[in-house]
Amino acid sequence: LNSTNTQLGANASIPAKPAQTRDTSPLRLGNRGTVTEASGFNPEEDAQKIYNAMKGAGTNEATIIEILAHRTIAQRQKIKEAFKQSVGKELLDCLKSELTGNFEMIVVGLMMPAPVYDAYELKNAIKGAGTEEACLIDILASRSKAEIKEIIATYKKEHGKSLEDDVCGDTSGMFQRVLVIKGNCSDKMLLLFLIQQDIYEAGEAHWGTDEVKFLTVLCVRNRNHLLRVFQEYQKISGRDIEDSIKREMSGCLEDAFLAIVKCMKNKPAFFAERLYKSMKGLGTTDSVLIRIMVARAEIDMLDIKAEFLKMYGKTLHSFIKGDTSGDYRKILLELCGGEK
Template sequence: EFRIATLLGNEGLVCFIAICLGNRGTVTEASGFNPEEDAQKIYNAMKGAGTNEATIIEILAHRTIAQRQKIKEAFKQSVGKELLDCLKSELTGNFEMIVVGLMMPAPVYDAYELKNAIKGAGTEEACLIDILASRSKAEIKEIIATYKKEHGKSLEDDVCGDTSGMFQRVLVSLLTVNKSPALSYLWRRLFDAGEAHWGTDEVKFLTVLCVRNRNHLLRVFQEYQKISGRDIEDSIKREMSGCLEDAFLAIVKCMKNKPAFFAERLYKSMKGLGTTDSVLIRIMVARAEIDMLDIKAEFLKMYGKTLHSFIKGDTSGDYRKILLELCGGEK
């Protein structure tokens, strides 16, 4: 370890360890981290007339979630106020939304986003799909427990109260961790549900696709293509529509290649007129510390342009600056 540190230096050692541990995020632990010093800098950036957003970006976009929690503790101890409350009172718009998201532990942020997607008039189905289709069994369990703790309600009850039909049943299945049925049973059930006859048996698709065992399902998809001569995604597009189609496609895409799924979601959030900021913010915040490097690589491969260039051309101001920091460079 000493020889590696000598060769690479402190920052190089951090990157080397991150690679060994499988960290594919653009946000990694800041070396020489001092939460008290960071808390004081943020306080100074907010006190008096106006706010020094550059300082807030410089600190929060370059600290891990765990480090930001320590900054919150140090801020409360030295200032006597909640950092999150102070940030909300000083910041506005999309910049505020992304900073608020960065200050939350991952399951708290997911629970927060799900609650916002459900409450009020209408439902942001895309949020429910993005989160519930892409999180692991362990992450889903943690989200459910956190949602109950933070909002005093059952996530499943809230989902059921705000959705209906087969779409509701898919979401509830994603919230339920089940054992995997036999492989041969699964691919035959998929074929019988779709390509084998006119009309679609969505319940059979639901039974198969909500199994949530990646290696198991990838083999199911291979067997399905052999027997039907069609990719499972093509069949879903032919057989379904609306939110149900979106949900099933999200499940399949996340199983096949999760970074590619998020790359596509980011692309669609920015292409054309206007930007779907809720999607852009949610993915950039949630994946910055996990697999943003892989998402960037998939984005470039899929669309021939860098994610950095897309964000730069589609956003502005401090919102753009913090997004680009989380994106982690032009390549």
């Protein structure tokens, strides 16, 4: 490693463990991700290859892509452990010292367990002068209640502060009265609690009984119940629930409610739309593109790709290829998992 050669020695090597340490467990059933468990996995071998790719002058990014984009989160954690044990340094720190830009952001995200990555993204979204509401919505509208509880605990552990306090220290009035944050809250209630203070300031004077009822129904019912509610709502009103949200709300509040509804209806389609919007037109919203590709690669990327093709008539692979470049493009395409 460029930054550690003097301590490690240019000829340092990672001793291999006996063959019985190989992970030959079968793939998990029901995996709809493009990233699956690598067969014949040996974390010591992978750690050695990554170390060799970073030591000396320059970095072999192709090796890093080949390994990290084709290992599951669990397998990457074992690579981290093997690297730490043999090299004596944190793999994540070494990768940060060697890589830059969007490529670094993806690799860093891949090395984190899912709740750690979500907490990391949320922290980045709310620190500093402004708040990236899109990140709060993307994560908290799409994660399950159990996942959000784990994110909250992880955020506290990693950052020493509560997620609620970091985002909502200044909220008050009806916004807080409606959204009670306790351990038994629904994930969608947490999402709304975490939306920026400007929603409360913009909305409090205009919210009435109907809005409170709408919040209550949308935030506390389970998915199956809500899907039936959406169907009945359309029969009664003659209008889709999404159209009503667009008519009655605006700004981040509208975005939050739309995200909740879309995730309830079809989560892969929600992410397909977010990916499309991150790349269409001039420029790329890299933070959104990276966050979704990293977070969903092992979960439902196959379904997201299928929805993307159905919705836009083009493959996600072609969109990424046309909108990115260099090692950033290469690792994104690997996570995308092929042209079809």
